[in-house]
Amino acid sequence: MRSTERPALSSSLGAAEFRRWYWLKEELQAFARTQEISAAGSKEQLAERIAAFLAGTPLPAPVAPARSSRQRLVPPLTIHTVIPAGHPCSQVLREFFVNALGPGFRFDAPMREFFAANDGTATLAAALDHWHATRDAAPRPISPQFELNRFSRDWHAAHPGGSRDQMIQAWKAYRALPVDQRIQDSV
Numbered sequence: 001m002r003s004t005e006r007p008a009l010s011s012s013l014g015a016a017e018f019r020r021w022y023w024l025k026e027e028l029q030a031f032a033r034t035q036e037i038s039a040a041g042s043k044e045q046l047a048e049r050i051a052a053f054l055a056g057t058p059l060p061a062p063v064a065p066a067r068s069s070r071q072r073l074v075p076p077l078t079i080h081t082v083i084p085a086g087h088p089c090s091q092v093l094r095e096f097f098v099n100a101l102g103p104g105f106r107f108d109a110p111m112r113e114f115f116a117a118n119d120g121t122a123t124l125a126a127a128l129d130h131w132h133a134t135r136d137a138a139p140r141p142i143s144p145q146f147e148l149n150r151f152s153r154d155w156h157a158a159h160p161g162g163s164r165d166q167m168i169q170a171w172k173a174y175r176a177l178p179v180d181q182r183i184q185d186s187v
Contacts, residue, residue, distance in 0.1 A: 015055035022175040044145040085120035110134035
């Protein structure tokens with residue numbers, strides 16, 4: 001019979017049982033280090049390596065992060081500033097966008113994609129145009145590695161008057177369940 005309580009993360013845990021449970025990235029990193037497995041990469045990549053380790057199969061190689069541009073933008077920035085290829089979504093850029101768009105600005109998926117696709121010819125004016133052009137788009141799917149973000153969006157849609165504290169309590173109860181016992185409608 002399958003466990004209804006989350007087991008300890010240990011080398012004796014099977015890969016299938018490991019995948020049934022929610023693990024914090026910090027837990028995965030600590031376990032990986034004790035087993036001399038690379039703790040680098042996203043939570044999803046790390047979980048794949050641990051599952052392979054627990055299954056006794058070859059470990060997928062860590063994915064090397066994309067190299068960012070050595071050139072960094074420094075203030076003052078204007079709409080005519082050209083964004084170097086590979087420039088990260090930095091605090092300098094965040095400050096520019098907050099000043100231009102207001103405190104509600106966030107580097108959301110469309111903006112991160114804009115910067116990732118930039119070949120070094122885009123200006124901050126083009127980035128502002130992209131921001132405005134993507135505001136009316138329907139909510140996009142949230143990647144599986146951002147499980148809390150997906151839960152939060154679904155929970156707030158189902159509980160429009162709910163508080164952040166209520167959502168966090170619901171999240172803790174939800175993530176404490178094994179994956180096969182979670183009911184998506186419980187948000």
